[in-house]
Every structure is written in C-alpha cells, then in structure tokens.
Amino acid sequence: xxxxxxxxxxxxxxxxxxxxxxxxxxxxxxxxxxxxxxxxxxxxxxxxxxxxxxxxxxxxxxxxxxxxxxxxxxxxxxxxxxxxxxxxxxxxxxxxxxxxxxxxxxxxxxxxxxxxxxxxxxxxxxxxxxxxxxxxxxxxxxxxxxxxxxxxxxxxxxxxxxxxxxxxxxxxxxxxxxxxxxxxxxxxxxxxxxxxxxxxxxxxxxxxxxxxxxxxxxxxxxxxxxxxxxxxxxxxxxxxx
Numbered sequence: 001x002x003x004x005x006x007x008x009x010x011x012x013x014x015x016x017x018x019x020x021x022x023x024x025x026x027x028x029x030x031x032x033x034x035x036x037x038x039x040x041x042x043x044x045x046x047x048x049x050x051x052x053x054x055x056x057x058x059x060x061x062x063x064x065x066x067x068x069x070x071x072x073x074x075x076x077x078x079x080x081x082x083x084x085x086x087x088x089x090x091x092x093x094x095x096x097x098x099x100x101x102x103x104x105x106x107x108x109x110x111x112x113x114x115x116x117x118x119x120x121x122x123x124x125x126x127x128x129x130x131x132x133x134x135x136x137x138x139x140x141x142x143x144x145x146x147x148x149x150x151x152x153x154x155x156x157x158x159x160x161x162x163x164x165x166x167x168x169x170x171x172x173x174x175x176x177x178x179x180x181x182x183x184x185x186x187x188x189x190x191x192x193x194x195x196x197x198x199x200x201x202x203x204x205x206x207x208x209x210x211x212x213x214x215x216x217x218x219x220x221x222x223x224x225x226x227x228x229x230x231x232x233x234x235x236x237x238x239x240x241x
Contacts, residue, residue, distance in 0.1 A: 030075035
C-alpha cells in the first residue's frame with residue numbers, strides 16, 4: 001500500500017494543504033490503494049515540502065511529480081482529452097497553483113483576523129512554549145515572501161482584480177459541464193477543487209472568499225467535486241488529531 005505523507009485535516013478539509021488534497025484526489029482517480037501518513041512539519045518530505053508519496057520506487061515529492069509517477073503506473077489522469085485539451089488543462093493548473101495559491105496564503109497568513117483563527121489549527125500539535133513564539137516567526141517569513149514576490153504589495157482591490165479574473169476563467173471553462181473538461185474529472189479538477197474549496201472555506205470573511213461564494217457555478221462544482229472525489233474525513237480525522 002502507498003503512503004501519502006501529508007499535513008493533517010483542518011477547516012473541514014482532508015488536509016490543510018491544497019497540494020496534499022490534490023495528491024489525494026489523484027490517488028483516488030488512479031485507483032491506487034493508499035493511506036495517509038500525517039506530518040506536522042514540511043521537513044517530513046524529501047524536499048522540505050509536502051505532500052510526498054512513499055512508493056516501491058522510493059519517496060516521490062511534490063504533487064506534480066506524484067502525478068507523473070501515477071501516470072507512469074498506467075493512470076489516465078486526462079481521460080478522453082486530446083493534446084490541445086491537455087495543454088489547456090496544464091495552463092489552468094498552473095494558474096490555480098500559482099495565482100490562487102498566493103491568494104489563499106495571503107488570506108490565511110497575512111490578515112490578522114484570519115491568522116487568529118488559522119494559527120491554533122495549524123500549530124495544534126506544537127508544544128505550548130514553542131507555540132507561543134515559533135508560529136509568529138514563521139508568519140513573518142511567509143508575509144515577507146509574499147511581499148518579495150510582489151503579491152502583498154498590491155492593494156486589496158488590486159489583488160481581487162487578479163483573483164476575480166482567475167475565478168472567471170475557471171467558471172467559463174466549466175460552463176454547464178460537471179467538471180472542467182467534461183463529464184469526467186481530470187488532473188485539472190484535482191488541482192482546482194481544493195483551492196476553490198479552501199478559499200470558500202476561509203475561516204473569516206474576506207473579499208476573495210466572498211468572490212468565490214458569490215459564483216454559484218463554482219460553488220456547485222465544489223460541492224459536486226467534494227462529494228465525488230474527496231477522501232472521507234471520518235476515516236482519518238481522529239487518527240490525525
């Protein structure tokens with residue numbers, strides 16, 4: 001059985017990381033037998049980041065490399081799609097995992113109202129004396145990184161302009177289809193679903209959360225995708241606590 005090294009559940013998600021949930025969905029889509037291996041620190045992965053997948057071929061880091069490994073095992077993660085559609089799916093995934101990722105990180109870590117709710121969930125397993133100091137140090141590093149990248153330099157309205165364009169692109173691509181590229185889910189859905197779900201589930205009201213929730217098409221897509229593709233939280237949440 002494969003083991004997915006992953007951050008634990010939180011905020012009604014099977015993992016606090018959208019990339020870990022992406023890997024879970026890809027494993028489900030590929031039909032692999034797997035189990036979670038909970039980790040509270042990214043250094044549990046070989047690249048100092050999670051997820052990572054324990055396989056007979058060794059530990060595979062990063063959700064994109066996990067996707068490639070599953071494809072090499074015979075999984076068709078772009079079922080019925082031609083080369084042009086696969087290229088479009090790849091571009092959508094990069095948009096989600098770059099642009100919307102920055103939005104999620106910002107609204108979890110940089111906002112004081114969100115941080116006060118995120119901090120006790122993220123660092124619940126950390127010993128109390130350490131928990132009083134280390135999370136705020138890590139937060140400073142994350143916010144500094146957002147500023148260095150440029151995302152945190154924009155105003156709230158400017159950030160929302162960028163994010164709204166991404167949400168609109170996903171909504172247009174989805175149209176009236178069940179999934180982004182038709183009746184069957186593909187790797188692009190494994191990427192988009194957890195990000196949209198986590199943005200809609202931010203623990204406090206933000207303009208970005210409101211923008212996702214205001215899009216009925218995307219919210220229906222999230223509900224449909226969670227029901228069909230998410231692993232069952234009840235199977236593992238107690239073990240992760």
